[in-house]
Amino acid sequence: MSGLLTRAGTLLRWFVRPFAGQEPSFYRAITACLLAAGLFWQMNALNKTYTSRLDFPLAWHYDSAHYVPLRPLPARVGVTVTGQGWRLLRANLGWGTHPADLRPVPYPGTRYLPNESWRRGLQNALEGVQVNEWSGDTLRLTFDRIASRRLPLVLPADSARRYRATFKPAFVTFRGPSSLLQALPNPYPVRLLRDDADVTEVPIVAPARIRASVRSVQARISRR
Incomplete structure (x- = not known):
């Protein structure tokens, strides 16, 4: 064990020896290079295509003068999307995005939001990102007449x-x-x-x- 620690110490000294005794400007230059390399790597990574899961906000629109939901309508829904890293980052942080407009037809009885309704609302809100699937069980609706x-x-x-x-x-x-x-x-x-x-x-x-x-x-x- 002691031999392993000795070799590790020797390797560490070999690595830091060239940096010892340098002017402050040298360390500033090294730091700037490391930051630039990290930024370049991050930008390159965000230009690639990824599949990710988002917890996306919803805005419900229905005939509230004549119908009422018997259970609270979900404020957000989990969706799996595919898109460029930059767009997924913006969607995760909520930059330049708005809630998905969902427009159920509020007939009495228990039903699910039709596939075309939720996909259209989410796709319009997530411009430039492909919506793959969603947590459908969370959007089961129960409306009744007022x-x-x-x-x-x-x-x-x-x-x-x-x-x-x-x-x-x-x-x-x-x-x-x-x-x-x-x-x-x-x-x-x-x-x-x-x-x-x-x-x-x-x-x-x-x-x-x-x-x-x-x-x-x-x-x-x-x-x-």
């Missing part, structure tokens, strides 16, 4: 056993995905803030993704 449903209000069963209630307004309109609206109970129960006949206002608590036309209703409560 609908409204008007429901009468009642007290929940446990409160209704002890109190009578009159609400103003007596009906509330709920708006959201059609499939979720159809699952709402009819009449719609509103829970008292406290177990007390003196309650005069009751909040309307809607499920997630559904909006009620009012936040609360006036209530007239009396004991049975």
Whole structure:
């Protein structure tokens, strides 16, 4: 082991001996040459063609006035692309690129974005780079129609056993995905803030993704 270290030390001294005792300008020249060589090598490498994987941003465009996605639409998608090193570097760093515009037809039900739609959007965004494949499972879409449903209000069963209630307004309109609206109970129960006949206002608590036309209703409560 010691012999190996001795030979290594001898080799290192042989290598650095020509540089010992030189003027500072000599070292500056050596550094400049090394930097120039490295830059030339890097530029030459970036002029070649490579295949790489990108995590690319997406911009979704659909009829949001009449349809709503039931699951969050992905903000990015993994794609495998082929192109010149310079272009792949720009795409990885986001220089001069914009999100891929995807335009699904938002019919209700679970479906995948058609091949021609995602490829056209990605290819337009990745100009000069060939899109090979993408992570298709991440773009499974579930849209539903936006609908409204008007429901009468009642007290929940446990409160209704002890109190009578009159609400103003007596009906509330709920708006959201059609499939979720159809699952709402009819009449719609509103829970008292406290177990007390003196309650005069009751909040309307809607499920997630559904909006009620009012936040609360006036209530007239009396004991049975």
